[in-house]
Amino acid sequence: MKFADLHLHTHFSDGTFSPEELTGHGQRLGFAALALTDHDSVEGCAPMATACNAAGIEFITGTELTAEHNGTELHLLGYFVDTHNEKLLADIARFQAVRQDRIREMVARLNALGVPLEVEMVFALANCKSPGRPHVARALVKAGLCKSLDEAFERYLKKNRPAWVPKARMSALEGVELIHQAGGLAVMAHPGLNRTDDVIPVLVEAGLDGIECFHTKHSTAMSAHYLEIADHYHLLVTGGSDCHGFSKGKPLIGTVKLPYERVEKLKSRAENRGANTGSAATPALDARRSTFGT
Ligand code: AMP
Numbered sequence: 001m002k003f004a005d006l007h008l009h010t011h012f013s014d015g016t017f018s019p020e021e022l023t024g025h026g027q028r029l030g031f032a033a034l035a036l037t038d039h040d041s042v043e044g045c046a047p048m049a050t051a052c053n054a055a056g057i058e059f060i061t062g063t064e065l066t067a068e069h070n071g072t073e074l075h076l077l078g079y080f081v082d083t084h085n086e087k088l089l090a091d092i093a094r095f096q097a098v099r100q101d102r103i104r105e106m107v108a109r110l111n112a113l114g115v116p117l118e119v120e121m122v123f124a125l126a127n128c129k130s131p132g133r134p135h136v137a138r139a140l141v142k143a144g145l146c147k148s149l150d151e152a153f154e155r156y157l158k159k160n161r162p163a164w165v166p167k168a169r170m171s172a173l174e175g176v177e178l179i180h181q182a183g184g185l186a187v188m189a190h191p192g193l194n195r196t197d198d199v200i201p202v203l204v205e206a207g208l209d210g211i212e213c214f215h216t217k218h219s220t221a222m223s224a225h226y227l228e229i230a231d232h233y234h235l236l237v238t239g240g241s242d243c244h245g246f247s248k249g250k251p252l253i254g255t256v257k258l259p260y261e262r263v264e265k266l267k268s269r270a271e272n273r274g275a276n277t278g279s280a281a282t283p284a285l286d287a288r289r290s291t292f293g294t
């Protein structure tokens with residue numbers, strides 16, 4: 001059996017592994033295909049593609065966009081996106097600027113609470129364009145201001161805790177459109193975590209392609225529930241570990257193994273849209289090449 005993990009993070013967002021380290025774990029675990037889905041970033045895709053190529057693993061480009069619908073936060077996975085797409089890159093640059101401003105504001109709130117964390121330390125530790133709360137948590141631990149990441153989230157960073165700052169988010173409908181215009185497939189991430197069932201029909205109407213049924217934090221019952229929903233709306237089914245590095249001494253990659261047939265279904269949908277999935281060029285792809293001269 002061939003397996004894939006289609007939800008992974010590196011240090012280009014809030015993961016701790018480099019693309020090379022992550023690929024090494026994927027190779028050790030025998031994965032046939034991996035997708036990189038850093039938050040509001042596609043920067044790690046090029047080095048990850050190189051590493052996967054050297055390891056004999058099929059690589060799928062991706063990103064995880066933070067979005068909302070009627071005040072409910074949800075994450076949208078974009079697969080097979082063209083990582084050179086100008087609009088995607090311009091919008092991602094805006095989301096990253098919002099993330100950086102939010103870090104400054106969270107640190108200002110911590111300082112106002114008497115927690116002497118320096119913003120430069122958070123940015124130095126994050127060392128990426130797409131920083132998030134995990135970087136603030138790691139900086140708090142590193143500076144000796146919290147004992148653990150859990151304590152940092154529980155005391156300060158979780159929703160409605162004193163240093164939490166809501167994140168300005170794009171609308172989910174725009175997110176689906178942004179992924180599509182970059183040649184990608186739009187997939188709702190971990191619906192069981194964000195409790196976004198009500199939004200599914202709205203996004204289906206907007207062209208949602210798939211739903212992440214298998215995720216580390218989905219129970220078996222949740223996965224079964226979302227498989228039924230996928231069936232009902234004719235959505236593609238994806239899955240991944242959402243590995244951010246080591247968790248309780250082990251990397252999360254390996255906890256979710258998506259059968260490769262699911263990847264084949266994703267690829268054929270993407271190829272019908274004209275995306276370059278690395279398989280033999282399709283007529284649609286050839287047409288796009290001649291149109292844009294690439
Ligand atoms: P942000 O995008 O800045 O809002 O941060 C969200 C990220 O923080 C998620 O992708 C997780 O990686 C992490 N996260 C969220 N809640 C917690 C928590 N309670 N404990 C540890 N990590 C968390």
Ligand code: FE
Binds near residue numbers: 009014039244
């Ligand atoms: Fe994350």
Ligand code: FE
Binds near residue numbers: 064075189190
């Ligand atoms: Fe997510």
Ligand code: ZN
Binds near residue numbers: 007009037064242
């Ligand atoms: Zn994720």
